[in-house]
Amino acid sequence: xxxxxxxxxxxxxxxxxxxxxxxxxxxxxxxxxxxxxxxxxxxxxxxxxxxxxxxxxxxxxxxxxxxxxxxxxxxxxxxxxxxxxxxxxxxxxxxxxxxxxxxxxxxxxxxxxxxxxxxxxxxxxxxxxxxxxxxxxxxxxxxxxxxxxxxxxxxxxxxxxxxxxxxxxxxxxxxxxxxxxxxxxxxxxxxxxxxxxxxxxxxxxxxxxxxxxxxxxxxxxxxxxxxxxxxxxxxxxxxxxxxxxxxxxxxxxxxxxxxxxxxxxxxxxxxxxxxxxxxxxxxxxxxxxxxxxxxxxxxxxxxxxxxxxxxxxxxxxxxxxxxxxxxxxxxxxxxxxxxxxxx
Amino acid sequence: xxxxxxxxxxxxxxxxxxxxxxxxxxxxxxxxxxxxxxxxxxxxxxxxxxxxxxxxxxxxxxxxxxxxxxxxxxxxxxxxxxxxxxxxxxxxxxxxxxxxxxxxxxxxxxxxxxxxxxxxxxxxxxxxxxxxxxxxxxxxxxxxxxxxxxxxxxxxxxxxxxxxxxxxxxxxxxxxxxxxxxxxxxxxxxxxxxxxxxxxxxxxxxxxxxxxxxxxxxxxxxxxxxxxxxx
Ligand SMILES: Nc1ncnc2c1ncn2[C@@H]1O[C@H](COP(=O)(O)OP(=O)(O)O)[C@@H](O)[C@H]1O
Ligand SMILES: [Mg+2]
Numbered sequence: 001x002x003x004x005x006x007x008x009x010x011x012x013x014x015x016x017x018x019x020x021x022x023x024x025x026x027x028x029x030x031x032x033x034x035x036x037x038x039x040x041x042x043x044x045x046x047x048x049x050x051x052x053x054x055x056x057x058x059x060x061x062x063x064x065x066x067x068x069x070x071x072x073x074x075x076x077x078x079x080x081x082x083x084x085x086x087x088x089x090x091x092x093x094x095x096x097x098x099x100x101x102x103x104x105x106x107x108x109x110x111x112x113x114x115x116x117x118x119x120x121x122x123x124x125x126x127x128x129x130x131x132x133x134x135x136x137x138x139x140x141x142x143x144x145x146x147x148x149x150x151x152x153x154x155x156x157x158x159x160x161x162x163x164x165x166x167x168x169x170x171x172x173x174x175x176x177x178x179x180x181x182x183x184x185x186x187x188x189x190x191x192x193x194x195x196x197x198x199x200x201x202x203x204x205x206x207x208x209x210x211x212x213x214x215x216x217x218x219x220x221x222x223x224x225x226x227x228x229x230x231x232x233x234x235x236x237x238x239x240x241x242x243x244x245x246x247x248x249x250x251x252x253x254x255x256x257x258x259x260x261x262x263x264x265x266x267x268x269x270x271x272x273x274x275x276x277x278x279x280x281x282x283x284x285x286x287x288x289x290x291x292x293x294x295x296x297x298x299x300x301x302x303x304x305x306x307x308x309x310x311x312x313x314x315x316x317x318x319x320x321x322x323x324x325x326x327x328x329x330x331x332x333x334x335x336x337x338x339x340x341x342x343x
Numbered sequence: 344x345x346x347x348x349x350x351x352x353x354x355x356x357x358x359x360x361x362x363x364x365x366x367x368x369x370x371x372x373x374x375x376x377x378x379x380x381x382x383x384x385x386x387x388x389x390x391x392x393x394x395x396x397x398x399x400x401x402x403x404x405x406x407x408x409x410x411x412x413x414x415x416x417x418x419x420x421x422x423x424x425x426x427x428x429x430x431x432x433x434x435x436x437x438x439x440x441x442x443x444x445x446x447x448x449x450x451x452x453x454x455x456x457x458x459x460x461x462x463x464x465x466x467x468x469x470x471x472x473x474x475x476x477x478x479x480x481x482x483x484x485x486x487x488x489x490x491x492x493x494x495x496x497x498x499x500x501x502x503x504x505x506x507x508x509x510x511x512x513x514x515x516x517x518x519x520x521x522x523x524x525x526x527x528x529x530x531x532x533x534x535x536x537x538x539x540x541x542x543x544x545x546x547x548x549x550x551x552x553x554x555x556x557x558x559x560x561x562x563x564x565x566x567x568x569x570x571x572x573x574x
Contacts, residue, residue, distance in 0.1 A: 007431075007450045186439045186449075193425045193436045200423035203387055204489055205411035205441030262427065326431045326454070326466035 004329045009184070010321040017319035018180075025173055032162045040165050044233050046275045047168035048226040049255065051175045053267030055222035056252035058179050061262035062188070063215045064195035066118075068249040069125025070223045072109075072132045075244035076102045077224030078231035079136055081150060086141070091153045092167050095228030099221045106220035110213045126246060133244035149236035164233050171225040178218065180264055183322040191215060254292065258299045260306025264320040269307045344393030346376070346383050346548075353379045355548045356393070363398075363492075366515075366525040368539035368556065370532060372568060376548040377528045378420050381495045384526070385417040386410040397493065411441035416491025420498045420528075422478035426471030430462055433470050433481055434488040441489025456488035459514060476502060487518075494518065496527040500534045512537045532560065544568065 032040040059065045080098025085091055109128060116124040137145035154160045182188055190211045193201040202208050237243050259270025281288045303310040311317055346354040353376045361367055369377050382388040384395055386407035394403040402410050425433050434453035438444050444452050457463045460483040470481060479499050486494060500508055515538050519525055529535045542556040544565045551564045559565055
């Protein structure tokens with residue numbers, strides 16, 4: 001190969017992006033010690049929204065799996081907290097164990113879901129979520145459909161709130177870094193190939209089903225972790241219908257599409273936007289939905305690629321680049337470089 | 344092997360043995376089953392009956408990804424680019440998975456494939472934005488990036504100008520000279536006969552002629568299949 005061709009992966013950008021993210025992470029981590037807890041408590045929601053949006057984006061934006069049933073794993077993660085908490089683990093430990101267990105449970109579920117394609121897959125995931133809800137509410141120990149509370153938790157509210165905040169933040173950072181690292185690896189290349197054309201990916205040596213299954217499991221674990229955060233924050237589940245509700249899928253789709261599907265940054269933007277709309281308008285009843293609808297219409301009309309997609313297209317800005325650039329130097333004067341013909 | 348889609352039979356007891364290093368051309372009218380034949384060889388479609396051997400191994404039960412890893416590369420008649428990836432990334436996927444290469448080696452193989460298929464100038468473009476011609480070239484580049492021992496080409500010369508066709512012929516000749524076994528479906532017969540050692544004519548799912556290109560083209564069976572359509 002001629003030596004005047006370079007492959008670049010924006011290592012500087014990636015390093016700046018990661019360094020910036022790390023600084024932000026540290027700042028966010030010490031925030032509950034500095035700011036008033038009434039402020040930081042609210043951010044827990046932002047963190048689990050970021051987690052949910054990133055996971056939905058990983059599935060849909062990078063692997064082409066449009067699921068409207070991720071609430072299955074949110075619900076299982078939330079209920080898993082009770083199961084392990086009752087066996088003596090702290091609520092936080094329970095959340096982590098539950099997320100891992102949900103990952104294991106997602107494997108057989110994926111075999112069921114992957115029998116379906118496209119729109120049927122989407123509906124199938126929803127049916128699976130409903131089925132799991134119906135199974136869960138049959139257990140009296142899990143509240144038999146009336147919801148229940150976490151039994152063993154720290155009674156000190158300051159300590160509890162701080163731990164919950166850290167867990168939510170940790171989960172969000174973990175989800176984002178997992179996406180970034182995965183997508184920069186060869187696994188990310190396989191995923192995006194599958195998203196764009198399964199048949200071609202398969203005939204180029206990519207294990208389509210295996211790769212999709214790995215992502216499905218990661219997505220399940222991320223949603224379960226978010227679900228356990230939701231459960232821990234409110235010290236229990238008020239209603240199984242809500243935690244297994246399809247509205248979670250609607251919000252995930254909203255955040256990802258508005259923020260910018262198929263980018264790492266987009267879901268974060270979408271989550272921020274949704275977080276503020278929710279904060280200021282969620283009490284305004286019908287207007288809340290009207291505002292969400294108007295935002296969705298404006299975004300589809302003017303930013304079809306989402307907020308970050310628009311920023312990216314306009315200024316070629318990417319904080320977390322995962323793509324490759326080929327740089328071909330045309331340096332006739334430079335005798336050191338071999339030209340293609342001399343090869 | 345035989346292949347049918349439900350009740351529709353497409354290939355009927357097609358049997359072909361190709362020595363390593365040979366270049367075989369396949370001609371035949373539209374709907375004859377040529378594309379299906381390639382799909383069955385590379386594993387995109389399962390066989391309905393019979394078996395496929397590659398390098399002495401029975402690969403009938405293997406998926407396309409496994410066959411790609413062991414050296415079967417294939418282009419699609421209707422291009423299937425990874426639209427949201429760059430041309431280079433398209434080739435890199437082939438090198439990294441089908442080719443089993445890692446890191447720098449994979450990148451070099453991808454660049455090499457782009458160069459051989461004259462796609463280097465498009466390296467950073469989004470594959471979805473390419474013209475049909477460039478998409479066909481990308482098919483070739485991707486197949487080459489997997490480091491194939493057997494290369495299956497499906498109508499890659501259609502729509503080329505004379506000069507482009509000549510350069511494509513040179514490229515494929517080079518591939519053949521480097522020891523790659525080639526099966527090439529093409530309607531542009533002049534391009535085929537410039538490269539292949541052997542010509543097979545497929546019609547209605549059966550092989551009606553198989554032999555030296557000139558003789559096959561002159562045979563009564565082939566002429567009658569193409570009667571009126573010209574070849
Ligand atoms: N996936 C499929 N399902 C059903 N029928 C198919 C499929 N693919 C091809 N066929 C049919 O098989 C026959 C052969 O098609 P094909 O192999 O594409 O022919 P050729 O490449 O020689 O033009 C055609 O009648 C076509 O309609
Ligand atoms: Mg065809």
